[in-house]
Amino acid sequence: MxxxxxxxxxxxxxxxxxxxxxxxxxxxxxxxxQVALETSFANGGQLSYRYVSPLADAGVPLQALGWMLRGDNAPLRFRPAISRHQWRWCLRFLQACRRSTNRRNAAHLLRLALHSQRVLRDWREEDGLSDFAWRANGKLVIHRDRASFENAAAALDPAAGQRVLDARQCAEIEPALFPLAERLKGGIYSPGDEVADCHLFCRRLLERLVRSPNFQLRSGQAVTALNRENRRIRSLSFGKESLEVDHLLIAAGAASVRLLQPLGIELPIYPLKGYSLTLPLSSHVGIPETNVTDYDNKVVYARLGDQLRVAAMVDIGGWDASVDQRRIAMLQRLAGETFPGAGNYRNATQWAGLRPATPEGTPLLGATTLDNLWLNVGHGSLGFTLACGSADVLGDLVTDQRPAVAMDGLTFTH
Ligand SMILES: Cc1cc2nc3c(=O)[nH]c(=O)nc-3n(C[C@H](O)[C@H](O)[C@H](O)COP(=O)(O)OP(=O)(O)OC[C@H]3O[C@@H](n4cnc5c(N)ncnc54)[C@H](O)[C@@H]3O)c2cc1C
Structure with missing residues (x-):
């Protein structure tokens, strides 16, 4: 095909x-x-296969009200817009905040994430895919607040293979946390989780793809319209040029929404802006080896080779990916308080990206109402984690084969 x-x-x-x-x-x-210059460029680097709980959860609406009062210093910042799309997304997000809905969506994500881990392992072992700062280093989610720790411990899915740790055990697993141990209430440890550099991973994939006679890259050209004929997409426009297509797969991140709107296909995806810092490491003292998520501040830390990647925050309020210095200042302060020995966070490279998020946190994979149009979109804050599994599933769906994971909760129901 x-x-x-x-x-x-x-x-x-x-x-x-x-x-x-x-x-x-x-x-x-x-x-x-070039490839991977947008949201896949400097994300948190976490292959968070077992820690997949969606943002929409019981208690979040109330917490969000408190965050709104904190303005630029809150993990989540909401800027209302005159946009039907934003309000519909927010309404659906609120509906997804029931605990039972959160648990159900977390189970769909866990199934896809564990498959993703198997697929990446096969690509590494069978195809020799390497050199993208991949490590199996585990993930530790630390809690500073007792109530949030108890909730997290109670919600563990036995299928995920996670462990509940007290503060002392957290510092034993990750010695860089010793100075902080007194302030921790505990943590959730996922020993099977991994880390890698998403941008490097993309470049390695491209290097392999261009060696195949079955692959062609058309870069530096934006698709401006999808041209439909009856129940099919006939061609793509690039301004005045066009390209005939047999099958079309949309994987344009948050921009997928605007590509499909003119066809009457409304994707429930909204861009959730996040920020990262990449700090070059001059020493190995006081640097976390494990992936660390600071749950109450919503900040993730990952060591990628000789750099520390710090990523955080959700801004709901628009489509521009510019870096807001007030948010960066907050991230520099939080990172400096948590891992002060890593270096001077003012010297870190700053970045912002738009997570293509559905209200439920689950991606939209597979067929649409048009015969030759396929989707692989809406991976939100787990796009790197879920990428290999989603791709493998699509590979099966397009030839009508049964995918390796059950698809309920992971498709686009129109
Ligand atoms: C701060 C932050 C931290 C994160 N941390 C993690 C993490 O630790 N682990 C994890 O799993 N995920 C993480 N994520 C999420 C992850 O980065 C995203 O889910 C993922 O990168 C989305 O990939 P994508 O390919 O869908 O989108 P993108 O990477 O944005 O790719 C879409 C591509 O489509 C192109 N495009 C758009 N429109 C057109 C058009 N009209 N014509 C041609 N090309 C077009 C764009 O240029 C872009 O290159 C994080 C995200 C952020 C913002």
């Missing part, structure tokens, strides 16, 4: 890789001159 894939982020590249691996032809279309 011949596919055009729109989007050269981690989702589009893994999808292209899974399709080419199965013998299909892929033309990957990316509007930037």
């Amino acid at each position: 011949r596919f055009a894939v729109i989007g050269g982020g981690v989702i589009g590249l893994t999808t292209a890789y899974a399709l080419v691996r199965r013998g299909h032809h892929v033309e990957l279309i990316e509007k930037q001159n």
